Amino acid sequence: MIHTLALISLVLLAAFALATSSLSQLNLSSRYAQRTQADYTARAAMTEFVVRARAMTGKHDVTSPPDPIFPKFVGREVLLEKQARVDGYARLQLAKCVDNSGNPLPARSAFDSAGKTSVPPFCLSVVYDVKLGSRSYLYESLVQQRWPYALVAPGPVLIPGRVGPAPDGSPDETTLPQAFWSAPSEVKGRVLALQTDVTSDIDEHRSGETHAGNLVNPIKISMAAYQALYPYAYSGGMTGVPVSGVGSSGAGAGLNTGGASSTIREESDSRLILGGGYKIFKLVYAGFELSEFINLGSKSPLLRKEVTPPYGFPPQPPGGMGGQGIERGAPTDTKLPPQGDGSWQIQTYNVTTKGAIVHRGVDLLENSPPSGDGFTTQEKVTIKEGNKLNGKARYDYWLNGQDPAAAPARERMRELFTKPDTAHWPVNNFLRAKEIIIGKDPAPGVLKSESGLSTPPIYVRAETGKIRYQGNFEPSGYDLSTAAGQDYSAYYAQYFHLPEGYNVQGSLTLQDVSLSVDGNLSLQNYVLRGSKATLIVDGTLTLDGGYLDAGDNGLVIFCRRLIMKSQGNFNGLIVAEKGAALYGAGAAEPPGQPGLHIKGGLLIGGTDLLVKGDPTLDGASSPPQSMLTAIEPLQMRGLMLSSCYLEYAPQYLRGLNNFGNFEVLATELRQ
Amino acid sequence: MRPVAAGRGLRAASLLEVMVALGLLACIIPLLVNLLPSSMVSLRRAERLQVATTLAAYRMDEANLLNVGPGLNLNEEVSLPPYRYRVAREFYAVGADRVDVVVNVLLLDSNFPPIRLASRMERSGSR
Structure with a gap:
């Protein structure tokens, strides 16, 4: 039992x-x-937070960091209450929220024990209650306002690869002279390729700032820079010069264009062109040799002899800069026949380039073209053989969830490229000198020239941290160049570890200060240095044959147009409103490395970049007029990025983060 | 081994004991008969509730990726044998940039109440 x-x-x-x-x-x-x-419900609360935070963001420019966001929510802590469809009540716990948005290091959240840091750099820790029925939950969300792109530019964006031997060491198939070699460009970050110019309707009142205005006012650059940019131009060329057309010499298919002028025109109009794909022009002087003429009599009057320069407009390695090489060997007046007599010839080569890489894909933004201005590129992405696009290509992309054709998105984009207001900055038209230091602190007791000059560098103090130079800062008569005095290239080469033959003649240093130049800032063979500084140029910034040095504290550059034929390391943000061409002058020795390293971001808004070479900037006493006539301005693309390494580094994009979207990275139930 | 002591054999259950045992059984057997099916019902209900909640959450997450426009029919019947569910999504504009999403999952072939999830999201992310 x-x-x-x-x-x-x-x-x-x-x-x-x-x-x-x-x-x-x-x-x-x-x-x-x-x-x-x-x-x-927590997600709904975060949607409310993001939308409200975005609405609270005031007007900004790229030079100012975002304002603290949590003080704006004081008195507005309730995110959700009595909603028609979404149940629950959500309220911010501001005392427990942590603003780590300006910090490049992780921070402690309200729930971290000692020694633990769970809030990532440049992040907000948002803590809030959610009440649902009789239950109450405590959530923490990590929110980041971040600009996600390394490079923004309207198409066509040309990122060329390497000219010369392949980076892997395989034999050179181009048979081009070493002077042509360049390094492949690399973008370690995501690219936003715009459909069209977003800035052509900005500053229309400013003389020469419209697209049409730029077309009649080309930027004057040295022949060295002109020659470097020539192969990559969108259009332009030589006029009054017969084009003979020759074989490819192994560099690609020969092109016989014929006729009395030569115009560069890259076949692809793609938004993004990786590798490929340009022409090299060999400029040949076909003067008569008297002896040959006599020997041959009148039977062969067309016998010609090639003289220097052997090649007309190759990209130049560092050894060919600073007045060396082709520009020094430019034909003189005596050799130049009257225009159009057929004694100059251009031989054209199609050259393919390899090794260009974009690492994290590309987004294509279909921003509607402003009325009647700017280019509109319809093709999407062209990746030439031997070049690589890692990551996705996202078409019809909406930035920050906004329709790019809608007015708010366009206005936001315009704001991104609008020059910071410097009208009330203290004016100081400081003297020009070979070496200029601008700082916030009082001048040091003893100022000594780092380059051994008998005269010390000038020190300009900007007590407020801001200084405004009225007018163009362009070396008068280019007296900062070698023509004006001692050649300090040897010193700078040693000091900055410049490649041999790189010719630097002065320096402009910004120390924890903001400099605004009302006109152009033209630095020929200069070192531009900046630390925790901002440089605003209300015109064209030309770094021609220079060196860029911006350390860990970063430098922000805003300019209307940018021509940069420089080497160096740059940490920071570069914004060029109307267009830019960057030529990093990569090392000639294989495996060539890009000469210009940019860590941060690069933003280009327009396609208005017209440049014209001027031999006087290379030290020539008087330019051969007929030669100048033949040199036609080059219309550059939205961006040309040659021999450059560009890496996305959010720590240098704090001002730009104002224009990024708030993203909820994670949400966790804490209690 | 210790031998069993003489005269101490096993005693039979008394009538009272048997009656008590039978009474207990009479009370408990109906309880057991009821408990088992209701447990099974609870188990089934729990399972369906979990599946329906997961389905609703999945559909809610999916709504983030949709480009919602007029005329978009997002009602569907999902069959996860042996059960069937009817999923309905409703979108309500909140201002110009937000949308409330309500997901209702009806458990067909049963009288269980529907699962309802609601959230708010921005109107469009990347298209």
């Missing part, structure tokens, strides 16, 4: 256990459903 009772008890126990377990399971499932609803 006892056994029977024990058995019955066991069965009963099992039955109750089963029943309890079933009920617990049901209870858990109900809790799961409720918890899931709480999670979605």
Whole structure:
């Protein structure tokens, strides 16, 4: 009997256990459903937070960091209450929120124990209550306002690869002279390729700032820079010069254009062109040799002899800069025949380039073209053989969730490229000198020239941290160049570890200060240095044959147009409103490395970049007029990025983060 | 081994004991008969609740990726044998840049109440 009772008890126990377990399971499932609803209520609360935070963001420019966001929510802590469809109540716990948005290091959240830091750099820790029915939950979300792109530019964006031997060491198939070699460009970050110019309607009132205005006012650059940019130009060329057309010499298919002028025109109009794909022009002087003429009599009057320069407009390695090489060997007046007599010839080569890489894909933004101005490129992405696009190409992309054709998105984009207001900055038209230091602190007691000059560098103090130079800062008569005095290239080469032959003649240093130049800033063979500084140029910034040096504290450059034929390391942000061409003058020795390293970001808004070479900037006393006539301005693309390494580094893009979207990185239930 | 002491054999159950045992069994057997099915029902209900909640959450997450426009029919019937669910999504504009999404999952072939999830999201992310 006892056994029977024990058995019955066991069965009963099992039955109750089963029943309890079933009920617990049901209870858990109900809790799961409720918890899931709480999670979605938390998400709804974060949507409200993001939308409100975005609406609270005032007008900004790229030089100012975002304002603290949490003080703006004081008195507005309730995110959700009595919503028609979304159940629940959500309220910010501001005392527990942590603003780490300006910090490049992780920080402690309100829930971290000692020594633990769970809030990532440049992030907000948003803590809020969610009440659902009788239950209350405490959530923490990590929110980041971040600009996600390394490079923004309207098409066509040309990122060429390497000219010369392949980076992997395989034999050179181009058979081009070493002077042509360049390094492949690399973009370690995501690219936003715009459909069209977003800035052509900005500053229309400013003389020469319209697209049409720029077309009649080309930027004057040295012949060295002109020659470097020539192969990559969108259009332009030589006029009054017969084009003979020759074979490819192994560099690609020869092109016989014929006729009395030569115009560069890259076949692809793609938004983004990786590798490929340009022409090299060999400029040949076909003067008559008297002896040959005599020997051959009148039978062969077309016999010609090639003289220097052997090649007309190759990209130049560092050894060919600073007035060396082709520009020094430019034909003189005596050699130049009257224009159009057929004694100059251009031989054209199609050259393919390899090794260009974009690492994290490209987004294509279909921003509607402003009325009647700017280019509109319809093709999407062209990747030439031997070049690589890693990551996705996302078409019809909406930046920050906004329709790019809608007015708010266009206005936001215009704001991104609008020059910071410097009208009320203290004016100081400081003297020009070979070496200029601008700083916030009082001048040091003893100023000594780092380059051994008998005259010390000038020190300009900007007490407020801001200084405004009125007018163009362009070396008068280019007296900062070698023509004006001692050649300090040897010193700078040693000091900055410049490649051999790189010719630097002065320096402009910004120390924890903002400099605004109302006109152009033209630095020929200069070192531009900056630390925790801002440079605003209300015109064209030309770094021609220079060196860029911006350390870990970063430098922000805003300019209307940018011509940069420089080497160096730059940490910071570069914004060129109307267009830019960057030529990093990569090392000639294989495996060639890009000469210009940019860590941060690069933003280009327009396609208005017209340049024209001037031999006087290379030290020539008087330019051969007929030569100048033949040199036609080059219309550059939205961006040309040659021999450059560009890496996305958000720590240098704090001002730009104003224009990024708030992203909820993670949401976690804390209690 | 210790031998069993003489005269101490096993005693039979008394009538009272048997009556009590039978009475207990009479009370418990109906309880057991009821408990087992209701446990099974609870288990089934818990399972369906969990599946329906997961389905609703999945559909809610999916709504983030949709380009919602007029005329878009997002009602569907999902079959996860042996059960069937009807999923309905509703979108309500909140201002110009937000949208409330309500997902209802109805458990067909049962009288269980529907699962309802609601959240708010920005109107469009990347298209």
